[in-house]
Amino acid sequence: MTTTSTKSSAEQAAIAADKTLFVTKNALRSLAGTPYWVAWNGGTSANADSIYEAVWAADGQADEPTMPALQSPAVDTYDLVFNLDTTVDGNYNRISDVAIFGHNLNTLSLAMTKTITVSVQIADSSAFTTGLATLATWTLTGGYRDLPLVSVDLASAYTIYEGAPWLRVRIECTAAFSGTMPQIGEVFAGRSRQLGRRPDRPFDPRSATSNITRQRTKTGSIASYERYTYAGDVRLTYTAYDGTDRDTGLDDVATLEAWYQDLRGGAEPFVFIDSPGSAPEEAQFVALDPPERKINFYDIDLGEIEIALIEYPPFLGPELYP
Amino acid sequence: MRSPSAAWSLAARSEPRRPVYLVTFRWDSAAVEGTDQLTFASRPGTGYPATVTDVGQLGGQIDPITREMTSPRTTIKLRRTSAAKALVTGRRLRNKQVVIRLGFVGLDESDYLTVATLLYQNQIPDEHEIAIVCTRSLGVLFETKSKMLFTNQHPGPAVKSLITALGVPSTLYASADFAFDADPKIGHWNLSRHRDPRTEAWVPLQQQDWEEKSVRELISGILQITSTTLLENGDGVARFSRYDRDAAAVKHLRRKDIVELRPIGTVEDLFNEFTVRFGRSKGEYLYKVTLEDSAAKLNYAYPNGDPFKMPQTIETDWLNGVGSLTDADIPPGFATGGLYDSSTYLVVALAGYKGFSGCRFDPDGAHTIPTGAELDADHPAYLMLTGSDARVESGRYVNDKPEIIKVIAAEFITPTAAGGSASTPPDVFAPDNHTYPRLVKFTIDTGATNGGRSQFSSSPDIPDRWRLGATIVADVTIALDWIQNLMTRSTEGIADVELRANIEHGDIETTDFITFDDDVFLDFEIDGATSAITWEVTGDEPRALDDSPGWVFKLRRVRTDIATPYVIVGQSGYQQPTQLAWGDPMTFTTGDVVTTTTGEFLYGGF
Numbered sequence: 001m002t003t004t005s006t007k008s009s010a011e012q013a014a015i016a017a018d019k020t021l022f023v024t025k026n027a028l029r030s031l032a033g034t035p036y037w038v039a040w041n042g043g044t045s046a047n048a049d050s051i052y053e054a055v056w057a058a059d060g061q062a063d064e065p066t067m068p069a070l071q072s073p074a075v076d077t078y079d080l081v082f083n084l085d086t087t088v089d090g091n092y093n094r095i096s097d098v099a100i101f102g103h104n105l106n107t108l109s110l111a112m113t114k115t116i117t118v119s120v121q122i123a124d125s126s127a128f129t130t131g132l133a134t135l136a137t138w139t140l141t142g143g144y145r146d147l148p149l150v151s152v153d154l155a156s157a158y159t160i161y162e163g164a165p166w167l168r169v170r171i172e173c174t175a176a177f178s179g180t181m182p183q184i185g186e187v188f189a190g191r192s193r194q195l196g197r198r199p200d201r202p203f204d205p206r207s208a209t210s211n212i213t214r215q216r217t218k219t220g221s222i223a224s225y226e227r228y229t230y231a232g233d234v235r236l237t238y239t240a241y242d243g244t245d246r247d248t249g250l251d252d253v254a255t256l257e258a259w260y261q262d263l264r265g266g267a268e269p270f271v272f273i274d275s276p277g278s279a280p281e282e283a284q285f286v287a288l289d290p291p292e293r294k295i296n297f298y299d300i301d302l303g304e305i306e307i308a309l310i311e312y313p314p315f316l317g318p319e320l321y322p
Numbered sequence: 323m324r325s326p327s328a329a330w331s332l333a334a335r336s337e338p339r340r341p342v343y344l345v346t347f348r349w350d351s352a353a354v355e356g357t358d359q360l361t362f363a364s365r366p367g368t369g370y371p372a373t374v375t376d377v378g379q380l381g382g383q384i385d386p387i388t389r390e391m392t393s394p395r396t397t398i399k400l401r402r403t404s405a406a407k408a409l410v411t412g413r414r415l416r417n418k419q420v421v422i423r424l425g426f427v428g429l430d431e432s433d434y435l436t437v438a439t440l441l442y443q444n445q446i447p448d449e450h451e452i453a454i455v456c457t458r459s460l461g462v463l464f465e466t467k468s469k470m471l472f473t474n475q476h477p478g479p480a481v482k483s484l485i486t487a488l489g490v491p492s493t494l495y496a497s498a499d500f501a502f503d504a505d506p507k508i509g510h511w512n513l514s515r516h517r518d519p520r521t522e523a524w525v526p527l528q529q530q531d532w533e534e535k536s537v538r539e540l541i542s543g544i545l546q547i548t549s550t551t552l553l554e555n556g557d558g559v560a561r562f563s564r565y566d567r568d569a570a571a572v573k574h575l576r577r578k579d580i581v582e583l584r585p586i587g588t589v590e591d592l593f594n595e596f597t598v599r600f601g602r603s604k605g606e607y608l609y610k611v612t613l614e615d616s617a618a619k620l621n622y623a624y625p626n627g628d629p630f631k632m633p634q635t636i637e638t639d640w641l642n643g644v645g646s647l648t649d650a651d652i653p654p655g656f657a658t659g660g661l662y663d664s665s666t667y668l669v670v671a672l673a674g675y676k677g678f679s680g681c682r683f684d685p686d687g688a689h690t691i692p693t694g695a696e697l698d699a700d701h702p703a704y705l706m707l708t709g710s711d712a713r714v715e716s717g718r719y720v721n722d723k724p725e726i727i728k729v730i731a732a733e734f735i736t737p738t739a740a741g742g743s744a745s746t747p748p749d750v751f752a753p754d755n756h757t758y759p760r761l762v763k764f765t766i767d768t769g770a771t772n773g774g775r776s777q778f779s780s781s782p783d784i785p786d787r788w789r790l791g792a793t794i795v796a797d798v799t800i801a802l803d804w805i806q807n808l809m810t811r812s813t814e815g816i817a818d819v820e821l822r823a824n825i826e827h828g829d830i831e832t833t834d835f836i837t838f839d840d841d842v843f844l845d846f847e848i849d850g851a852t853s854a855i856t857w858e859v860t861g862d863e864p865r866a867l868d869d870s871p872g873w874v875f876k877l878r879r880v881r882t883d884i885a886t887p888y889v890i891v892g893q894s895g896y897q898q899p900t901q902l903a904w905g906d907p908m909t910f911t912t913g914d915v916v917t918t919t920t921g922e923f924l925y926g927g928f
Contacts, residue, residue, distance in 0.1 A: 051356035052371065052405065059404040064371035069356060102366070183369060212338060213871055218577035218840070223824045224338035225871040228365065314366045 002122060002131055002165070007096060007158040010249030011194045015152055016277045019248070020236070022193040023152075023271035023283075024262035027093035028058035028167065033083035037068040038168075040077035051181070054080055057169075060269050062102035062185035062285050063313040074176035080169040080184060081126065092163035095122070096192040098136055099271050100149040100169065101285050102185015102314050110142030114174045116182070118149055120189070122164035133161070135189075145319045150280040152192070152273065160191075185314065186285065188271055193259040196248025199236040200304075205274040207234050208317050230317020232284050234272065236307040243301055256293060256305060266291020272309055282320065285312045323572050324556065324829045329433040333426035334826035340427035341825060341866035342368060343377050344434060345398055347409055347442065347454075348419040360409050362400060364867060367427060371405035374398065375451065376867060377422060380438045382458070383861035384832065386816050386878045387591055387634065387808065389551050389565065390542055391832075396440055398422075398454040406452050415442045419558070420456045424828070424864055435828060437864055439558030459494060459558045460485070469534045473516040474675055474682050474758070476502035476695070477548045477640075478562055480513060484537050485560065495560040502682075503694040505564055510694075510701040511800055513544065513640045514677025525672070526644045526794050527603040547598070547638045547800055549807050553832060563833045565858070567807055567882050573830055574853050575823055575838035581872050582822040583838075588845045589815030594618040595633040595891065596808055598801035600641035607637050609644060611706055611724075611798045613778055613805050613888035618813035634808065643679070643797030645672035647707065647790055648761065660714075661707070661788040663775070667765045668727070669735065670705070670795045674759030679703040679799040680732040685756040689734050702730050702767060703799045704777065712792035713785045724890060725785065726798065728774040730767040734759030778802070780889045809888060810881050817845055817879035819857070822872045825864065830873070834859045835880060845879075856880040 007015075015021065028035075035054035038045050049069040056066040057080060068078045084093055098120045109116040118138045124131035136151035154161070167189060171182045210229040214222055240252035263270060266288040273283045286309040295303035326334070333339075343364040350358035366372040382393035398420070400406035409415075420442050425434035440456035447453075466488055472480050482500035486492075503509045518530040545552060549565040594615045601609035619629035647661060648671045661668045673681050674689075680697035683689040697703050707713075708724040767774035776782035821838065823830075830836055835856050843851040861876035 049356070052360075053408055056371070056404050061371075061403050061405075063366035064373060064403055064405045065369070067369075104369070180369075185366075213869060215581050215870070215872075217824070218580050218583075221578045222337075223581065223872070225825075225866075226338040226340045227867070313372060 001163065002124065002133070003092070003162045005160045005162070007160060007192060007194075008249070010196070011192065012158050014194050014196055014248060014250060018275040018277045019198055020195040020238070021097075021152060021273040021276040022195075022259050023097040023099065023188065023190045023273065024193055024259060024268070025088075025094070026058065026188045026190045027084050027088070027095050027164070028082050028187055028189055029060070030085040030088045030093065031055075031058065031083060032085045032165070035080065035082045037066075038079040038081055039068065039071045039075045040079070041071070041073065041075050045079075048078065057184045057187045058082065060186070061312070065102050065104070065183035065185045067181040067183040070178060070181060074178045076174070076176045077170065077172045078177070078182060080171075080187070082167045082187070083126065084165055084167055086163045086165050094160060094162050094191040095135070095164060095167075095189045096154060096158075096160040097152045097190060097271070098150070098154065099188045099283050099285075100184060100186070101188065102183070103149065104146055104180070104183045105149075105171065106140045106143045106146045108180055108182060109140045109173075110144065111180060112173065112175060113142065116140045117170075117172045119170040119172075120151075120187075121168050121170060122161060123166045123168075126166055128166065128168060135159075135161070147281040147316070147319045148283045148285075150271075150273065150283045152276045152280050188285070190271070191262070193255050193262065194250060195238065195252050195255055196241065196245050196250035197239065197252065199238050203236060205234060206232075206317070206320075208232050208311075208315070228313065228315070230315045230321070231313070232286065232309065232311030232315060232317065234284070234286075234309045234311075236309070238305050238307060240295060240303050240305055241301060242297070242303060253295060253303060256295065260293040263288060263291075266293070269312060282316060284309070284316050286310060287312065323834055324435065324831050326435045326829055327433040329429060330425065330435055331826055331829070333429045333433075334828065335824065339825055339871075340365075341871070342425050342427055342429075343374055343866060344368065344370065344423045344425065344431070345374050345377065346421040346423070347415060348421060349413055349415065360405075362405065362409075365427070368431075371403070373400045373403055373406050375401055379863060380422065381832065381861050381863035383876055384551050386811065386858065386860060387593075388542075388546050389549055390545065391551050391553060393458045395443070396438065396456045398456065400452045400454065402447065402450055402452055410445050410447075410452060416444070418442045419459075420454070424866055436556035437828075438556055439554070458554055460490065460552070460554060460560055466537050467534045468537050468540060469532065470540070471516045471532065473514055473756075474677055475513055476509070476511055476682065477513055477544050477550065478502055478504060481541055481544055481552065481562060484541055488537060494558060496562075499562040502692070504562070506694065507566070507701070508548075508564065508803075510680045510697055510703065511548070512643070512677045512679045512682050512797075513800070514642045514675070515640050516642075526646060527601050527608065527642060527676075529604050530602060530642065532639065543638060543640055546636060547640055547804055549804055551833060555831075565807060565833075567810060567880055569835050571835045571837045571853075571856050573827070573834070573836045575821070575827065575836060577839050579823050579827060580821060580838060580840060581824060582870075583840050583842050584820045585843060586818035586820060587815075588817040588843075590818045591812050592622070592815040593632045593634040593808065593812045594622075595631060596805040597633060597635040598641070598798070598804065599635065599637040600801065601644045601796060602639060602642065609708070609794070609796050611726075611796070611801050611805070612891040613802070613809060614891045615809055615813045615888055616780070636804075638801075641677065641797070641801060643673070643677040645670040645676055645678070645795050647788055647793035647795050660790050661793070663784045663786055665766070666768060667763055668705070668729075668795070669761050669763050671761055673732070673762035673764075673795070673797075674734055676797075678732070678762065678797040680729075681762050683734055683759050685758050689759050691732075697730050697732050699730050699767065699769075702728050703732070703764070703797060704728055704802050705764060706796045706798045707788050707793050708796070709792045709794040712789050712794070714787040714789060715785045720785065723783075725775065725788075726777040726779075726802070726890060728767045728770050728777050729764035731765035733763050735761050735763045778888050778890050805888075810883065811879070814846060814881070817843075819843065819877050821875045821877055822865070822870065823875065825866065825871060825873050828864055828873050830859060830862060830875060832859050832862050836875075836877070856882075
């Protein structure tokens with residue numbers, strides 16, 4: 001049975017004020033069964049073959065997308081279904097934010113000149129009838145960018161869900177999919193680790209590096225070979241308050257402690273959102289590198305921590321600046 | 323040359339170049355993604371898992387002397403992700419196809435260039451990666467043993483027969499490439515490697531039989547003597563490519579196209595004397611033809627003036643065109659037969675089935691020669707005459723002095739009473755019981771230099787007569803072509819360079835001829851490479867993911883100018899080892915033997 005609660009008012013205020021947000025512990029990494037695609041033909045559903053396995057949407061890699069196989073007759077609705085383990089490490093799985101990386105849905109909508117609606121839903125059973133709740137919905141009308149689909153405000157009420165046994169990503173189009181199929185790289189449904197402040201200045205949330213080799217030919221002509229661009233490598237220097245901060249209402253040191261535990265000491269990837277209120281779609285799928293958490297306390301209740309992040313592909317930069 | 327699409331070429335030269343490898347593992351020819359194959363990419367955004375981290379060496383390399391192509395094992399590395407693990411754990415992949423395509427970000431997949439089609443051999447996992455080891459498709463098959471025999475066969479169909487006998491699907495070789503008329507310049511060539519148990523005294527090659535060999539050895543033997551390479555193109559289809567020193571360059575690289583030039587050496591593989599040993603009889607190679615470049619030997623003489631002799635010798639099972647001179651033109655006034663200095667033709671017994679060029683007569687019927695397989699002025703054959711006490715000059719026998727004659731027509735003739743022999747039906751060739759012409763009449767190219775006689779000699783010398791019954795006639799057409807190819811190329815050494823160009827030059831492929839401009843290259847009388855110097859691409863390799871990207875070409879210099887006439891060297895034919903004669907014991911005038919004080923005989927000088 002799924003239980004619900006809501007993010008605290010302090011968390012909600014922090015989101016609205018674009019304070020740094022980490023989303024950790026993807027519930028989809030603890031599964032009670034093998035994920036699968038479902039195709040809907042009118043009111044009838046059937047399991048659909050996938051060109052690439054559905055579990056690739058929950059494997060910690062966003063650049064290996066899963067996609068369903070083309071159905072005959074072609075259909076306009078696919079579900080990517082996950083059976084979640086409801087007792088992860090003795091705790092219920094906890095979902096307060098969702099993000100979808102490595103998809104092609106907006107550009108696909110443009111190519112098809114059709115509207116694609118994406119929903120994340122949970123339910124008590126694979127039938128998705130009882131206990132059905134829609135966590136987030138995005139309506140895509142086409143564009144040249146496939147930014148991550150992110151919601152930090154589930155059900156538009158900052159709802160937190162615990163113990164959800166089934167989750168699906170529903171992809172509905174106003175026409176049948178044929179030719180290019182919808183793809184999803186990674187679905188991240190995790191818990192919020194909200195900090196009360198923004199990183200110390202100077203801070204560049206779009207810090208990135210590219211791997212380009214340039215060489216000159218004998219006449220001086222330049223030939224450049226690009227392997228990747230805009231690989232995020234953000235470095236945050238953060239002043240954390242130990243204890244409940246009177247101004248923010250949040251205990252950042254405790255948050256960082258819990259965040260590091262969620263990452264299993266820095267081993268697990270997570271989601272970094274610099275501006276959760278104004279631009280949640282600019283989320284990045286990252287890892288902590290070096291994988292360390294060291295708070296240098298310089299006052300009785302103030303400490304400084306350096307957090308260095310490396311971004312998993314597909315990178316945010318090329319989507320922000322196509 | 324490869325033929326990339328215009329879109330590929332444009333993407334390959336547009337700044338910045340963003341190369342992408344697509345590696346497809348295919349286990350069923352239906353090739354439906356996900357069902358029959360899985361494709362992985364070297365970067366995201368292609369719709370395929372971005373799991374490829376490295377594509378190892380793809381290109382092989384041709385040895386310019388042996389024409390043998392050595393192909394490496396290629397290792398493809400995949401990140402150890404769910405996708406890569408699913409590939410390996412889900413099916414048995416050994417001997418399945420691996421297709422490697424190269425394209426660029428934004429390029430339509432249909433425009434990707436297929437650079438290699440390999441066979442999956444093995445996987446080596448570690449904690450971070452899975453290394454997939456692959457080989458060239460045909461190489462795996464060639465270790466099978468075979469004792470296939472060939473009578474009067476052109477090298478192209480012979481190689482094809484060997485390939486098809488292995489069960490290689492027709493989709494893996496370009497059948498038209500192997501037709502005898504695919505290369506019009508050599509349609510008249512002929513080989514033989516057949517069992518011939520004859521033991522008659524007049525038959526030059528006796529008890530010919532052949533041991534079992536691997537198909538690789540058999541094919542290598544044909545490729546070497548015919549200056550041909552068996553190559554696989556990007557689709558894994560084998561083609562038959564002959565080295566033609568007169569072929570035109572397909573591309574010229576300018577300085578702005580070249581990222582790096584690395585000369586390996588300019589006087590590499592220097593040889594100035596070439597010998598082909600052929601004609602197996604009772605297990606021995608009885609005959610040989612040798613040409614030398616004596617001027618080159620002096621050019622590279624040692625400090626004391628001794629000529630620098632650097633020989634190269636091959637033995638081949640495939641040249642068995644050895645017959646005997648018979649029933650030749652009898653000029654008026656001469657009572658005995660033979661090939662005279664004024665003769666315009668010669669007749670050779672056994673030429674009808676021993677693999678003489680221009681003599682690929684259809685057996686068992688009208689004995690016609692296929693169109694394109696005949697001799698003519700542009701497609702001559704070269705016959706070498708030799709034999710003990712066979713050459714007559716000024717009334718005496720001259721041994722150790724073979725003669726090469728240029729002939730431009732061949733026709734089978736029915737034996738007549740000329741020379742005293744009775745009419746004889748065509749020979750029956752055992753064990754197949756096919757009939758081939760017994761006698762072939764070769765017309766001498768009297769319009770050629772020296773009237774077609776005494777070819778390849780710096781001082782042409784036509785004998786008075788070659789005797790019937792003693793003169794051996796060997797077809798050295800293919801052997802001389804091999805020698806000439808290598809002689810023109812290697813008497814000054816075959817310069818060796820490695821050139822890295824930008825990736826848009828991937829239309830150049832192995833066996834192409836190219837030219838390039840560069841200031842670094844130096845050679846005798848050459849300061850800088852220009853379009854006047856031609857190079858053979860002996861290996862090519864895309865380097866799309868390297869720290870030093872581009873397309874790397876291994877180049878060996880091509881030469882076409884024949885600087886000096888080549889001289890046929892020494893004798894051909896089997897020679898008994900020189901026997902040292904012991905002197906007789908010394909004797910007194912009385913006849914008694916002279917002995918030492920210990921009673922041992924004393925012998926005279928040797």
